Structures are given as structure tokens and as C-alpha cells.
Amino acid sequence: MNSPGDYATQNFHTLHDATECNLGQHEINFAYAPALECADGHVIYKEAAKEIAQAQDHAITYMAKFNEREGNSCHIHLSLRDAANRPVFAAGPGHAPEFDHFLAGLAAHAAELSVLFAPNINSYKRYAVGSFAPTGLVWGHDNRTCAFRVLGHGRSLRVENRLPGGDVNPYLALAGMIAAGLDGMERRLPPQQAFTGNAYHGDLPRVPRTLADALALWRHSAFAREAFGEQVVAHYARMAEVEVETFAAAVTDWERTRCFERM
Numbered sequence: 001m002n003s004p005g006d007y008a009t010q011n012f013h014t015l016h017d018a019t020e021c022n023l024g025q026h027e028i029n030f031a032y033a034p035a036l037e038c039a040d041g042h043v044i045y046k047e048a049a050k051e052i053a054q055a056q057d058h059a060i061t062y063m064a065k066f067n068e069r070e071g072n073s074c075h076i077h078l079s080l081r082d083a084a085n086r087p088v089f090a091a092g093p094g095h096a097p098e099f100d101h102f103l104a105g106l107a108a109h110a111a112e113l114s115v116l117f118a119p120n121i122n123s124y125k126r127y128a129v130g131s132f133a134p135t136g137l138v139w140g141h142d143n144r145t146c147a148f149r150v151l152g153h154g155r156s157l158r159v160e161n162r163l164p165g166g167d168v169n170p171y172l173a174l175a176g177m178i179a180a181g182l183d184g185m186e187r188r189l190p191p192q193q194a195f196t197g198n199a200y201h202g203d204l205p206r207v208p209r210t211l212a213d214a215l216a217l218w219r220h221s222a223f224a225r226e227a228f229g230e231q232v233v234a235h236y237a238r239m240a241e242v243e244v245e246t247f248a249a250a251v252t253d254w255e256r257t258r259c260f261e262r263m
Helices: 007-012 035-055 097-109 170-186 211-219 222-228 230-249 253-259
Strands: 016-019 026-029 076-078 136-141 146-151 158-161
Touching: 035 170, 076 170, 097 136, 097 146, 097 158, 097 170, 158 170, 170 222, 211 230, 222 230
Parallel strands: 136 146
Antiparallel strands: 016 026, 076 158, 146 158
16 A cells, blocks of 8 residues: 555545444545555554544444445455555556566465454355355456455556455454565465456455354464464464353353243
């Protein structure tokens, strides 16, 4: 993510919202900025919005899946610039080879990095067919059914990661995207063909179905250890493990409603 000018001007003067699909749901768009600054703006906005809502006797949730309708997403658009601030992804009317390798890295490592994109039990309930949240780990041109949507052209050519939900830690999600994409570029991973059609159907590499599944992939990921180090892997593995253990011990409203009179 890159910014052509002052960060505060870019992110707060051009911020806008529009009603989305679910009840009381709004879409918030931030103008592009360097990755760290964009993550800072994300966190500041969310925390400030919660405080303002609370002062008005209201509440805001960033749960990935609040009810059975559409969930809360955090779609991340990312492009790269070189040391001279020139776009890396574009080449003439199409993709530079570097972009193809970057996309291959994202697709190759997305499953094992799911803990960074979907850190909670609730996160995985968002991944449902026809839900605006992807299930297939493929990319496509302006294809919202894919995990990775390529859009724009020339200097604006970029990839949108549709995996993160509203509950994501933006610093971790961006770190995961950058690490995976750069690994694809450095190892020149073979380009993946753009997916056409409906990525909810077909035999495709899939998002882990639960946090427990994602935890297993993260814990045994040689790539995660190489990219982030043993201590980081252990820390976030334990974080996910605590969530899984706590949820397993909880008795939910669903269980009470379904079972109280029947059993």
C-alpha cells in the first residue's frame, strides 16, 4: 500500500461510508498508504468509532460473522513500489512477471497463514458459499468469488485479499501478505492461471474450515518459521490454541436452544 501524499489527508479527508448488505452494516474505505501507516489508520478508526458509538449509547462490532447473513470483511488492496517509487506489478497493458510470482506466493501460502487472516473461532463462519467471503484459494480478474481479486491497470494494478474479516489484526494480515508474495517473487513460483467462473464451486484449494484446522497448518509451517521466526509461530499458535480450548469448553446458546427441552 502506498501513499502519494500526506497520510492524514489521504486517509481521513477521503474516507467515506456506504450502506452494505447486513442490517446496520457500513463499508469504510481508506485511501492507499504505506502498509504500516494504513494499519495504524485501520486500528485508530476502529477504536475511535467504538468510543464514539459508546458515548451515544450504541455499540459497534467487528465480528467476522455476527449473524447468519453477510459477515464483516476487511478486504486489503496491496501493490508494490521499488526503491525509486515505481510500480512493480504493471508491465504495459498486462502483468509484470513479478506480479504473477507474487500472486503464486499468496495462493501457495494462504492456507498455512490463515491464523493471520482469520484469528478467531468466529472468523471461519464467514467463509460460506455465496457469502462475499471466499472459500477457494485462487485469484481472478475482478472476480469477487476468488480469495485474491486482481483489479486496476497500470500504476493502479493491485491484488485485493478477500480473506480477512473485520476482526483481523491488520499488521499481521499485511505481514502475511508481504511475506507470502515476496517468497513467490524470490523463488519465482510458477504463475497460477487466473480463475474464471464461480470459485465457490469446483475442486479448488480451500480456506481451512475451522481455527483448529488453521492452527495445525500454522504450527507445522516451515515457511512461517522461516518468514517470522520460531517465537512468533509459537506465540500465535498458543493464541489460537487458547481460543480453540476455550470454545470447546463453552456451552453455547445454540446448544441450550436446541437441546434443553429435547434431552
